[in-house]
Amino acid sequence: MTAPRSAGTSNSxxxxxxxxxxxxxxxxSISWYQNHKKWPRRFHRISTMLLIVSGATIPILSAASVSxxxxxxxxxxxxxxxxxxxxxxxxxxxxWQVFSDAQFELEDLASRWELQKTYLxxxxxxxxxxxxxxQRLATEITNEARHVRAAERGSFFGASRDEExxxxxx
Numbered sequence: 537m538t539a540p541r542s543a544g545t546s547n548s549x550x551x552x553x554x555x556x557x558x559x560x561x562x563x564x565s566i567s568w569y570q571n572h573k574k575w576p577r578r579f580h581r582i583s584t585m586l587l588i589v590s591g592a593t594i595p596i597l598s599a600a601s602v603s604x605x606x607x608x609x610x611x612x613x614x615x616x617x618x619x620x621x622x623x624x625x626x627x628x629x630x631x632w633q634v635f636s637d638a639q640f641e642l643e644d645l646a647s648r649w650e651l652q653k654t655y656l657x658x659x660x661x662x663x664x665x666x667x668x669x670x671q672r673l674a675t676e677i678t679n680e681a682r683h684v685r686a687a688e689r690g691s692f693f694g695a696s697r698d699e700e701x702x703x704x705x706x
Contacts, residue, residue: 547667555653558674562646565681569639573632580628583619590616631692638688642681649677 590612597605597612623629656669 547663573635576628576631641684
């Protein structure tokens with residue numbers, strides 16, 4: 537992130553504090569989503585690949601006349617059922633998508649913060665106006681970041697509740 541322009545000696549400490557607060561909050565949230573979306577993506581891709589390969593192998597082995605084919609077909613059937621159940625239960629694809637969307641939204645907020653902060657610090661505005669504007673911008677950005685994180689949680693749990701309600705019937 538860019539170095540701040542001094543907006544007056546008394547205000548530069550406040551400006552530095554505001555910048556640290558916003559930038560730390562955003563970077564920690566972005567890092568969390570980057571790190572936590574990896575496993576759902578891996579589980580989704582691996583389980584999908586195994587389902588496809590296992591499902592495609594069952595008919596081929598069913599037609600085979602070797603003794604081990606029946607046991608292998610049964611084992612693959614169990615594996616397909618277990619993988620399908622785990623995928624449906626854990627919804628790794630959905631988790632990966634929701635975490636990625638939240639990360640992208642937070643990265644957009646970080647870019648917006650950088651652009652508007654750079655504009656304000658490079659402007660000819662009075663130091664007090666710059667500080668007030670940065671405080672408003674920081675509040676807006678951190679509130680939007682909180683909303684993104686809350687929407688991510690609500691999206692997952694809301695979807696789960698909606699599905700339960702719909703499957704329960706009228």
